[in-house]
Amino acid sequence: MHTLLINGEFLKPIVVMEQLEQQDKGTICDFDVDVEEGLLVYKISMVNVEAREISKYQYRALDGVLLTEKSSAYNSDDIGSVNAAKMLQAKHMTFSALVALAIEDQQGYLTQAELDHDLSISYLELKLLNQDSKNTIAFDIETLRPLPLLKWD
Known part of the structure; x- marks a missing residue:
């Protein structure tokens, strides 16, 4: 994946x-980069709290073309993401803005970002890939600051 990220031309995940957020179908709760048939693919999940559903999208990273879309009711496994999405909505903030703020001083390529709620904290967990390592950081949604106790390499 790192080789594709370094050598390939692709739209930035943000x-x-x-573009998806402008459609106003809910709040993004999960982002992931994957390699399928040699191409980078962005997988994005969006929760719609009012409709009680999660929609999953796949986009070609090269040009942002939508490849697949499916929706289903969310279940108990999604509650952490749903609660964190509610906190993000209460702050009148988008997922993309939160991600941009969280990676502002970080190095590497964003490969994953996920909203979660655990131990009474709503946070964004991010994974960044660079040439030397893969770093995971957590970013508190309420305080808009990194969570140092959840930062690891």
Whole structure:
């Protein structure tokens, strides 16, 4: 994946997230980069709290073309993401803006970002890939600051 990220031309994940958010179908709760048939693919999940459903999208990273879309009711496994999405909505903030803030001073390529709620804290967990390592950080949604106790390499 790192080789594709370094050598390939692709839309930045934030751009694809912002385009999806403009459709106003809910709040993005999960982002993931995957390699399928040699191509980078962005997988994005969006929760619609009012409709009680999660929609999953796949986009071609090269040009942002939508490849697949499916929706289903969310279940108990999704409650952490749903609660964190509610906190994000209460702050009148988008997922893409939160991700941009969280990676502002970080190095590497964003490969995963997920909203979660645990131990009474709503946070964004991110994974960044660079040439030397894969870093995972957590970012508190309420305080808009990194969670140092949940930062690891």
